[in-house]
Amino acid sequence: MDRLRLATVWFAGCSGCHMSFLDMDEWLVELARFADVVYSPFVDHKQYPENVDVCLVEGAIANTDNLELLCRVRARTRTLVAFGDCAITGNVSAMRNPLGSANHVLRRAYLDPGNLRPALPAEPGVVPRLLDRVLPVHQVVLVEHFLPGCPPSAPQIRQFLENLFAGHGQSGECAKVRFG
Amino acid sequence: MAAKTLTIDGQLVSAEEGQTVLDAARDAGIHIPTLCHLNGIQDIGACRLCLVEITGSPKLLPACVTKVQEGMEVQTSSDRLRRYRRMILELLLAERNHVCSVCVSNGHCELQTLAAEHGIDHVRFEYLSPRLEVDLSHRLFGMDHNRCILCTRCVRACWHVEGAGTKNVAGRGIQSRIISDLNQPWGQSETCTACGKCVAACPTGALFNRGATVAEMQRDRTRLEYIVTAREKSQWIV
Ligand code: SF4
Ligand code: SF4
Ligand code: SF4
Ligand code: FES
Numbered sequence: 001m002d003r004l005r006l007a008t009v010w011f012a013g014c015s016g017c018h019m020s021f022l023d024m025d026e027w028l029v030e031l032a033r034f035a036d037v038v039y040s041p042f043v044d045h046k047q048y049p050e051n052v053d054v055c056l057v058e059g060a061i062a063n064t065d066n067l068e069l070l071c072r073v074r075a076r077t078r079t080l081v082a083f084g085d086c087a088i089t090g091n092v093s094a095m096r097n098p099l100g101s102a103n104h105v106l107r108r109a110y111l112d113p114g115n116l117r118p119a120l121p122a123e124p125g126v127v128p129r130l131l132d133r134v135l136p137v138h139q140v141v142l143v144e145h146f147l148p149g150c151p152p153s154a155p156q157i158r159q160f161l162e163n164l165f166a167g168h169g170q171s172g173e174c175a176k177v178r179f180g
Numbered sequence: 181m182a183a184k185t186l187t188i189d190g191q192l193v194s195a196e197e198g199q200t201v202l203d204a205a206r207d208a209g210i211h212i213p214t215l216c217h218l219n220g221i222q223d224i225g226a227c228r229l230c231l232v233e234i235t236g237s238p239k240l241l242p243a244c245v246t247k248v249q250e251g252m253e254v255q256t257s258s259d260r261l262r263r264y265r266r267m268i269l270e271l272l273l274a275e276r277n278h279v280c281s282v283c284v285s286n287g288h289c290e291l292q293t294l295a296a297e298h299g300i301d302h303v304r305f306e307y308l309s310p311r312l313e314v315d316l317s318h319r320l321f322g323m324d325h326n327r328c329i330l331c332t333r334c335v336r337a338c339w340h341v342e343g344a345g346t347k348n349v350a351g352r353g354i355q356s357r358i359i360s361d362l363n364q365p366w367g368q369s370e371t372c373t374a375c376g377k378c379v380a381a382c383p384t385g386a387l388f389n390r391g392a393t394v395a396e397m398q399r400d401r402t403r404l405e406y407i408v409t410a411r412e413k414s415q416w417i418v
Contacts, residue, residue: 098309098310179295
Protein backbone atom coordinates (compact mmCIF):
# COMPACT_ATOMS: atom_id res chain seq x y z
CA MET A 1 0.00 0.00 0.00
CA ASP A 2 1.13 3.54 -0.72
CA ARG A 3 2.13 5.53 2.30
CA LEU A 4 -0.53 7.92 3.52
CA ARG A 5 0.21 11.60 2.98
CA LEU A 6 -0.93 13.38 6.14
CA ALA A 7 -0.86 17.11 6.83
CA THR A 8 -1.92 19.39 9.67
CA VAL A 9 -2.46 23.15 9.55
CA TRP A 10 -2.79 25.70 12.29
CA PHE A 11 -5.06 28.72 11.83
CA ALA A 12 -6.69 30.88 14.52
CA GLY A 13 -6.45 28.53 17.48
CA CYS A 14 -4.25 28.21 20.54
CA SER A 15 -2.30 25.16 19.20
CA GLY A 16 -3.93 23.06 21.93
CA CYS A 17 -5.28 20.65 19.32
CA HIS A 18 -1.78 20.14 17.99
CA MET A 19 -0.51 19.61 21.56
CA SER A 20 -3.22 17.01 22.00
CA PHE A 21 -2.03 15.36 18.78
CA LEU A 22 1.47 15.09 20.28
CA ASP A 23 -0.13 13.60 23.40
CA MET A 24 -0.80 10.46 21.38
CA ASP A 25 2.77 9.63 22.40
CA GLU A 26 3.90 6.18 21.26
CA TRP A 27 1.02 5.85 18.79
CA LEU A 28 2.86 8.51 16.77
CA VAL A 29 5.52 5.88 16.13
CA GLU A 30 2.77 3.55 14.96
CA LEU A 31 1.45 6.33 12.72
CA ALA A 32 4.89 6.87 11.21
CA ARG A 33 4.87 3.23 10.01
CA PHE A 34 2.20 3.99 7.42
CA ALA A 35 1.97 7.78 7.11
CA ASP A 36 4.26 10.65 6.14
CA VAL A 37 3.60 14.03 7.66
CA VAL A 38 4.07 16.16 4.55
CA TYR A 39 3.14 19.55 6.01
CA SER A 40 2.59 20.67 9.60
CA PRO A 41 3.75 23.14 12.27
CA PHE A 42 5.75 20.10 13.48
CA VAL A 43 7.79 19.72 10.29
CA ASP A 44 9.88 22.06 8.22
CA HIS A 45 8.09 22.22 4.88
CA LYS A 46 7.48 25.75 3.67
CA GLN A 47 4.91 25.01 0.98
CA TYR A 48 1.72 23.02 1.25
CA PRO A 49 2.32 20.15 -1.23
CA GLU A 50 0.03 18.65 -3.87
CA ASN A 51 -1.76 15.37 -3.43
CA VAL A 52 -2.36 15.23 0.30
CA ASP A 53 -4.63 12.41 1.52
CA VAL A 54 -5.78 13.79 4.87
CA CYS A 55 -5.37 17.18 6.49
CA LEU A 56 -6.30 18.08 10.08
CA VAL A 57 -7.28 21.74 10.26
CA GLU A 58 -6.92 23.43 13.64
CA GLY A 59 -8.32 26.89 14.19
CA ALA A 60 -10.87 29.27 12.73
CA ILE A 61 -10.40 31.45 9.67
CA ALA A 62 -9.60 34.91 11.02
CA ASN A 63 -7.33 36.71 8.53
CA THR A 64 -6.39 36.86 4.86
CA ASP A 65 -3.41 34.50 5.32
CA ASN A 66 -5.70 31.87 6.87
CA LEU A 67 -8.13 32.28 4.01
CA GLU A 68 -5.50 31.96 1.30
CA LEU A 69 -3.82 28.91 2.79
CA LEU A 70 -7.16 27.21 3.48
CA CYS A 71 -8.15 27.52 -0.18
CA ARG A 72 -4.82 26.00 -1.22
CA VAL A 73 -5.21 23.22 1.36
CA ARG A 74 -8.69 22.41 0.07
CA ALA A 75 -7.57 22.28 -3.53
CA ARG A 76 -4.68 19.92 -2.75
CA THR A 77 -6.30 17.61 -0.18
CA ARG A 78 -8.67 14.69 -0.55
CA THR A 79 -10.07 14.59 3.01
CA LEU A 80 -10.34 17.66 5.18
CA VAL A 81 -10.95 17.26 8.90
CA ALA A 82 -12.11 20.24 10.97
CA PHE A 83 -10.01 19.51 14.03
CA GLY A 84 -11.22 20.94 17.36
CA ASP A 85 -13.79 23.55 18.37
CA CYS A 86 -12.09 26.65 16.87
CA ALA A 87 -12.14 25.06 13.41
CA ILE A 88 -15.73 23.87 13.87
CA THR A 89 -17.53 26.64 15.77
CA GLY A 90 -15.06 29.52 15.82
CA ASN A 91 -14.92 28.99 19.61
CA VAL A 92 -12.71 31.44 21.53
CA SER A 93 -11.20 32.77 18.30
CA ALA A 94 -14.66 33.93 17.20
CA MET A 95 -15.51 35.69 20.47
CA ARG A 96 -14.63 38.94 18.75
CA ASN A 97 -17.48 38.59 16.25
CA PRO A 98 -20.12 40.27 18.45
CA LEU A 99 -17.88 43.37 18.61
CA GLY A 100 -18.47 44.03 14.92
CA SER A 101 -16.10 44.51 11.99
CA ALA A 102 -12.32 44.08 12.03
CA ASN A 103 -11.99 47.82 12.51
CA HIS A 104 -14.12 47.81 15.66
CA VAL A 105 -12.09 44.92 17.03
CA LEU A 106 -8.74 46.57 16.32
CA ARG A 107 -9.89 49.85 17.86
CA ARG A 108 -11.11 47.98 20.93
CA ALA A 109 -7.78 46.20 21.29
CA TYR A 110 -5.28 48.90 20.33
CA LEU A 111 -6.92 52.31 20.81
CA ASP A 112 -9.51 52.02 23.59
CA PRO A 113 -7.11 50.82 26.31
CA GLY A 114 -5.33 54.18 25.97
CA ASN A 115 -1.75 53.05 25.54
CA LEU A 116 1.04 55.62 25.48
CA ARG A 117 1.23 55.70 21.71
CA PRO A 118 -2.06 54.31 20.46
CA ALA A 119 -1.78 53.03 16.88
CA LEU A 120 -3.32 50.31 14.76
CA PRO A 121 -0.88 47.68 13.53
CA ALA A 122 -0.33 48.17 9.80
CA GLU A 123 2.48 46.42 7.95
CA PRO A 124 1.22 45.49 4.50
CA GLY A 125 2.70 42.21 3.30
CA VAL A 126 3.83 41.30 6.82
CA VAL A 127 0.81 41.51 9.12
CA PRO A 128 -2.18 39.91 7.39
CA ARG A 129 -5.47 41.81 7.37
CA LEU A 130 -8.15 40.62 9.79
CA LEU A 131 -11.39 39.38 8.26
CA ASP A 132 -14.51 41.18 9.45
CA ARG A 133 -15.85 37.91 10.77
CA VAL A 134 -14.01 34.91 12.16
CA LEU A 135 -15.42 31.89 10.29
CA PRO A 136 -15.66 28.18 11.03
CA VAL A 137 -13.77 26.21 8.38
CA HIS A 138 -16.92 24.61 6.92
CA GLN A 139 -18.36 28.02 6.18
CA VAL A 140 -15.47 28.67 3.81
CA VAL A 141 -14.76 25.32 2.15
CA LEU A 142 -16.21 21.83 2.06
CA VAL A 143 -15.22 19.77 5.10
CA GLU A 144 -15.47 15.97 5.10
CA HIS A 145 -15.22 15.27 8.84
CA PHE A 146 -15.53 17.04 12.15
CA LEU A 147 -13.76 16.22 15.40
CA PRO A 148 -15.04 18.56 18.14
CA GLY A 149 -13.47 19.20 21.52
CA CYS A 150 -11.39 21.93 23.10
CA PRO A 151 -9.09 20.20 22.53
CA PRO A 152 -10.14 16.73 21.40
CA SER A 153 -8.34 14.29 23.70
CA ALA A 154 -5.46 12.16 22.43
CA PRO A 155 -7.51 8.93 22.64
CA GLN A 156 -10.31 10.61 20.66
CA ILE A 157 -7.91 11.76 17.94
CA ARG A 158 -6.38 8.32 17.76
CA GLN A 159 -9.73 6.58 17.51
CA PHE A 160 -10.88 9.05 14.91
CA LEU A 161 -7.77 8.54 12.77
CA GLU A 162 -7.94 4.76 13.11
CA ASN A 163 -11.56 4.82 11.93
CA LEU A 164 -10.70 7.19 9.13
CA PHE A 165 -7.79 5.09 7.87
CA ALA A 166 -9.90 1.94 8.16
CA GLY A 167 -12.26 3.60 5.68
CA HIS A 168 -15.25 4.36 7.88
CA GLY A 169 -14.15 7.66 9.32
CA GLN A 170 -17.27 9.22 10.73
CA SER A 171 -16.60 11.42 13.72
CA GLY A 172 -19.96 10.13 14.96
CA GLU A 173 -18.35 6.72 15.29
CA CYS A 174 -15.70 8.18 17.52
CA ALA A 175 -15.98 7.87 21.30
CA LYS A 176 -18.50 10.38 22.63
CA VAL A 177 -17.43 13.76 21.39
CA ARG A 178 -18.91 17.09 22.38
CA PHE A 179 -18.15 20.77 22.07
CA GLY A 180 -16.01 22.16 24.87
CA MET B 181 -57.89 7.54 38.72
CA ALA B 182 -58.69 5.67 35.54
CA ALA B 183 -55.82 3.94 33.81
CA LYS B 184 -55.17 4.53 30.12
CA THR B 185 -53.43 2.07 27.87
CA LEU B 186 -51.36 3.29 24.97
CA THR B 187 -48.33 2.23 22.96
CA ILE B 188 -45.09 4.17 22.88
CA ASP B 189 -42.58 3.02 20.25
CA GLY B 190 -44.57 -0.19 19.93
CA GLN B 191 -44.34 -0.88 23.65
CA LEU B 192 -47.61 -1.32 25.56
CA VAL B 193 -47.72 1.24 28.38
CA SER B 194 -50.31 1.89 31.02
CA ALA B 195 -50.58 5.41 32.39
CA GLU B 196 -52.80 7.36 34.72
CA GLU B 197 -55.47 9.59 33.27
CA GLY B 198 -54.16 13.15 33.11
CA GLN B 199 -50.53 12.08 32.83
CA THR B 200 -48.50 13.55 30.01
CA VAL B 201 -47.04 11.43 27.25
CA LEU B 202 -43.60 12.50 28.54
CA ASP B 203 -44.27 11.18 32.06
CA ALA B 204 -45.79 7.97 30.73
CA ALA B 205 -42.76 7.43 28.50
CA ARG B 206 -40.33 8.11 31.33
CA ASP B 207 -42.19 5.74 33.64
CA ALA B 208 -41.79 3.10 30.93
CA GLY B 209 -38.08 3.81 30.63
CA ILE B 210 -38.37 5.50 27.23
CA HIS B 211 -36.18 8.58 26.85
CA ILE B 212 -37.64 11.66 25.16
CA PRO B 213 -35.24 14.63 25.00
CA THR B 214 -36.46 17.84 26.68
CA LEU B 215 -35.11 21.31 27.39
CA CYS B 216 -37.90 23.57 28.68
CA HIS B 217 -39.33 20.81 30.86
CA LEU B 218 -38.12 20.52 34.44
CA ASN B 219 -39.69 18.20 37.00
CA GLY B 220 -41.48 20.32 39.56
CA ILE B 221 -42.36 23.33 37.42
CA GLN B 222 -45.33 23.60 35.10
CA ASP B 223 -44.85 22.78 31.44
CA ILE B 224 -45.43 25.23 28.61
CA GLY B 225 -44.21 23.33 25.53
CA ALA B 226 -41.78 26.01 24.42
CA CYS B 227 -38.64 24.32 23.12
CA ARG B 228 -40.33 21.68 20.88
CA LEU B 229 -37.53 19.21 21.52
CA CYS B 230 -39.96 16.65 22.94
CA LEU B 231 -42.12 16.55 19.79
CA VAL B 232 -43.54 13.10 19.09
CA GLU B 233 -45.60 11.55 16.31
CA ILE B 234 -49.07 10.35 17.20
CA THR B 235 -50.88 8.09 14.75
CA GLY B 236 -53.86 9.87 13.25
CA SER B 237 -52.57 13.37 14.04
CA PRO B 238 -51.14 15.32 11.11
CA LYS B 239 -49.25 17.55 13.55
CA LEU B 240 -46.29 16.70 15.72
CA LEU B 241 -47.18 17.16 19.38
CA PRO B 242 -44.98 18.15 22.35
CA ALA B 243 -44.93 15.19 24.75
CA CYS B 244 -44.54 17.43 27.82
CA VAL B 245 -47.98 19.06 27.40
CA THR B 246 -49.90 16.29 25.61
CA LYS B 247 -52.11 14.16 27.84
CA VAL B 248 -52.30 10.40 27.36
CA GLN B 249 -55.41 8.94 25.74
CA GLU B 250 -56.75 5.44 25.52
CA GLY B 251 -55.38 3.60 22.49
CA MET B 252 -52.88 6.35 21.56
CA GLU B 253 -49.98 5.23 19.37
CA VAL B 254 -46.88 7.34 20.03
CA GLN B 255 -43.62 7.36 18.07
CA THR B 256 -40.74 9.08 19.89
CA SER B 257 -37.70 8.62 17.69
CA SER B 258 -38.42 8.42 13.98
CA ASP B 259 -35.89 9.74 11.49
CA ARG B 260 -38.07 12.78 10.95
CA LEU B 261 -38.15 13.58 14.69
CA ARG B 262 -34.41 13.13 15.04
CA ARG B 263 -33.89 15.42 12.08
CA TYR B 264 -36.09 18.14 13.57
CA ARG B 265 -34.50 17.82 17.01
CA ARG B 266 -31.08 18.19 15.48
CA MET B 267 -32.23 21.30 13.67
CA ILE B 268 -33.70 22.83 16.84
CA LEU B 269 -30.48 22.24 18.74
CA GLU B 270 -28.34 23.66 15.94
CA LEU B 271 -30.55 26.76 15.75
CA LEU B 272 -30.22 27.24 19.50
CA LEU B 273 -26.45 27.01 19.22
CA ALA B 274 -26.39 29.47 16.32
CA GLU B 275 -28.73 32.06 17.86
CA ARG B 276 -26.54 33.31 20.71
CA ASN B 277 -22.89 32.93 21.64
CA HIS B 278 -22.14 29.46 22.93
CA VAL B 279 -18.46 29.02 23.66
CA CYS B 280 -18.53 25.78 25.64
CA SER B 281 -14.80 25.70 26.33
CA VAL B 282 -14.98 28.85 28.48
CA CYS B 283 -18.53 28.45 29.82
CA VAL B 284 -19.41 28.09 33.50
CA SER B 285 -21.57 25.10 32.58
CA ASN B 286 -19.08 23.25 30.38
CA GLY B 287 -19.59 19.54 31.01
CA HIS B 288 -22.81 20.06 32.99
CA CYS B 289 -25.03 21.73 30.41
CA GLU B 290 -28.26 20.25 29.08
CA LEU B 291 -27.89 21.91 25.69
CA GLN B 292 -24.32 20.71 25.25
CA THR B 293 -25.22 17.17 26.33
CA LEU B 294 -28.24 17.02 24.01
CA ALA B 295 -26.15 18.26 21.10
CA ALA B 296 -23.64 15.46 21.72
CA GLU B 297 -26.45 12.90 22.09
CA HIS B 298 -27.80 13.96 18.72
CA GLY B 299 -24.44 13.59 17.04
CA ILE B 300 -24.07 17.30 16.36
CA ASP B 301 -20.43 17.73 15.41
CA HIS B 302 -20.95 21.05 13.63
CA VAL B 303 -23.68 23.64 13.14
CA ARG B 304 -24.96 24.04 9.59
CA PHE B 305 -26.43 27.49 10.15
CA GLU B 306 -24.58 30.76 10.21
CA TYR B 307 -23.86 32.00 13.72
CA LEU B 308 -25.74 35.21 14.49
CA SER B 309 -23.09 36.42 16.99
CA PRO B 310 -25.33 39.01 18.66
CA ARG B 311 -23.84 41.48 21.10
CA LEU B 312 -25.34 40.68 24.50
CA GLU B 313 -24.97 41.75 28.10
CA VAL B 314 -23.78 39.96 31.19
CA ASP B 315 -25.62 41.21 34.29
CA LEU B 316 -23.38 40.99 37.35
CA SER B 317 -25.30 43.43 39.50
CA HIS B 318 -26.76 40.83 41.87
CA ARG B 319 -24.68 40.13 44.94
CA LEU B 320 -25.01 36.35 44.63
CA PHE B 321 -25.86 35.49 41.02
CA GLY B 322 -25.00 36.43 37.45
CA MET B 323 -26.96 36.31 34.19
CA ASP B 324 -25.16 35.83 30.88
CA HIS B 325 -27.54 36.48 27.99
CA ASN B 326 -25.02 34.95 25.59
CA ARG B 327 -25.94 31.50 26.89
CA CYS B 328 -29.70 31.92 27.40
CA ILE B 329 -31.99 29.75 25.26
CA LEU B 330 -35.22 31.42 26.47
CA CYS B 331 -36.63 28.21 27.87
CA THR B 332 -38.21 30.31 30.68
CA ARG B 333 -37.51 27.69 33.33
CA CYS B 334 -36.15 30.52 35.49
CA VAL B 335 -39.30 32.59 35.01
CA ARG B 336 -41.58 29.72 35.98
CA ALA B 337 -39.45 28.78 38.99
CA CYS B 338 -39.45 32.40 40.14
CA TRP B 339 -43.22 32.85 39.73
CA HIS B 340 -44.64 29.47 40.62
CA VAL B 341 -42.17 27.99 43.07
CA GLU B 342 -40.70 31.03 44.82
CA GLY B 343 -43.71 33.27 44.14
CA ALA B 344 -41.52 36.35 43.77
CA GLY B 345 -42.32 37.18 40.13
CA THR B 346 -38.97 38.86 39.51
CA LYS B 347 -38.01 37.14 36.27
CA ASN B 348 -39.91 37.82 33.10
CA VAL B 349 -39.58 37.87 29.33
CA ALA B 350 -39.41 41.17 27.47
CA GLY B 351 -39.39 41.72 23.72
CA ARG B 352 -40.56 39.55 20.87
CA GLY B 353 -38.95 36.92 18.69
CA ILE B 354 -35.22 37.18 18.37
CA GLN B 355 -35.24 40.34 20.51
CA SER B 356 -36.68 38.47 23.51
CA ARG B 357 -34.71 38.79 26.73
CA ILE B 358 -35.07 37.49 30.25
CA ILE B 359 -35.43 40.53 32.51
CA SER B 360 -35.66 41.24 36.22
CA ASP B 361 -38.60 43.34 37.45
CA LEU B 362 -39.17 46.19 34.99
CA ASN B 363 -36.04 45.47 32.97
CA GLN B 364 -33.58 46.80 35.49
CA PRO B 365 -30.27 45.41 36.73
CA TRP B 366 -30.99 42.25 38.71
CA GLY B 367 -29.19 43.65 41.74
CA GLN B 368 -31.65 46.54 41.89
CA SER B 369 -34.71 44.31 41.87
CA GLU B 370 -37.02 44.95 44.81
CA THR B 371 -38.83 41.64 44.49
CA CYS B 372 -35.93 39.18 44.24
CA THR B 373 -35.54 37.22 47.46
CA ALA B 374 -32.14 35.88 46.36
CA CYS B 375 -33.48 32.35 46.74
CA GLY B 376 -31.47 30.97 43.81
CA LYS B 377 -34.33 28.90 42.39
CA CYS B 378 -33.90 30.42 38.93
CA VAL B 379 -30.22 29.45 39.02
CA ALA B 380 -31.14 25.91 40.04
CA ALA B 381 -33.64 25.72 37.17
CA CYS B 382 -31.42 26.99 34.35
CA PRO B 383 -30.35 24.24 31.91
CA THR B 384 -27.41 26.21 30.48
CA GLY B 385 -24.68 28.55 31.64
CA ALA B 386 -26.97 31.61 31.49
CA LEU B 387 -27.62 31.79 35.23
CA PHE B 388 -24.77 31.08 37.59
CA ASN B 389 -23.44 31.67 41.06
CA ARG B 390 -21.10 34.62 41.14
CA GLY B 391 -17.52 33.53 41.35
CA ALA B 392 -18.13 30.30 39.43
CA THR B 393 -15.58 29.87 36.69
CA VAL B 394 -15.27 27.54 33.69
CA ALA B 395 -17.10 24.23 34.18
CA GLU B 396 -17.85 24.95 37.84
CA MET B 397 -21.63 25.30 37.65
CA GLN B 398 -23.05 21.96 38.65
CA ARG B 399 -26.64 22.13 39.82
CA ASP B 400 -28.90 19.78 41.61
CA ARG B 401 -31.78 19.40 39.14
CA THR B 402 -33.96 17.62 41.68
CA ARG B 403 -34.00 20.45 44.21
CA LEU B 404 -37.04 22.25 42.82
CA GLU B 405 -39.05 19.06 42.44
CA TYR B 406 -38.17 18.22 46.03
CA ILE B 407 -39.44 21.58 47.28
CA VAL B 408 -42.63 21.41 45.23
CA THR B 409 -43.43 17.84 46.28
CA ALA B 410 -42.81 18.67 49.92
CA ARG B 411 -45.19 21.61 49.64
CA GLU B 412 -47.92 19.78 47.78
CA LYS B 413 -47.84 16.82 50.13
CA SER B 414 -47.31 18.95 53.24
CA GLN B 415 -44.12 17.13 54.11
CA TRP B 416 -42.61 20.09 55.97
CA ILE B 417 -41.16 19.20 59.31
CA VAL B 418 -42.90 21.37 61.91
S1 SF4 C 1 -24.57 27.13 27.83
FE1 SF4 C 1 -24.07 25.00 27.35
S2 SF4 C 1 -24.00 24.95 25.11
FE2 SF4 C 1 -23.87 27.10 25.73
S3 SF4 C 1 -21.68 27.55 25.88
FE3 SF4 C 1 -22.36 26.91 27.93
S4 SF4 C 1 -21.91 24.69 27.95
FE4 SF4 C 1 -21.91 25.30 25.81
S1 SF4 D 1 -33.25 34.43 43.04
FE1 SF4 D 1 -35.35 33.68 43.46
S2 SF4 D 1 -36.58 35.54 43.65
FE2 SF4 D 1 -34.65 36.16 42.69
S3 SF4 D 1 -35.05 36.08 40.52
FE3 SF4 D 1 -34.23 34.08 41.06
S4 SF4 D 1 -36.02 32.80 41.53
FE4 SF4 D 1 -36.69 34.94 41.50
S1 SF4 E 1 -31.78 32.16 31.90
FE1 SF4 E 1 -31.61 29.93 31.83
S2 SF4 E 1 -33.58 29.19 32.65
FE2 SF4 E 1 -33.86 31.33 32.11
S3 SF4 E 1 -34.67 31.27 30.02
FE3 SF4 E 1 -32.45 31.52 29.85
S4 SF4 E 1 -31.68 29.44 29.64
FE4 SF4 E 1 -33.77 29.26 30.40
S1 FES F 1 -39.75 19.88 26.77
FE1 FES F 1 -41.62 19.77 25.70
S2 FES F 1 -41.57 21.52 24.48
FE2 FES F 1 -39.77 21.75 25.66
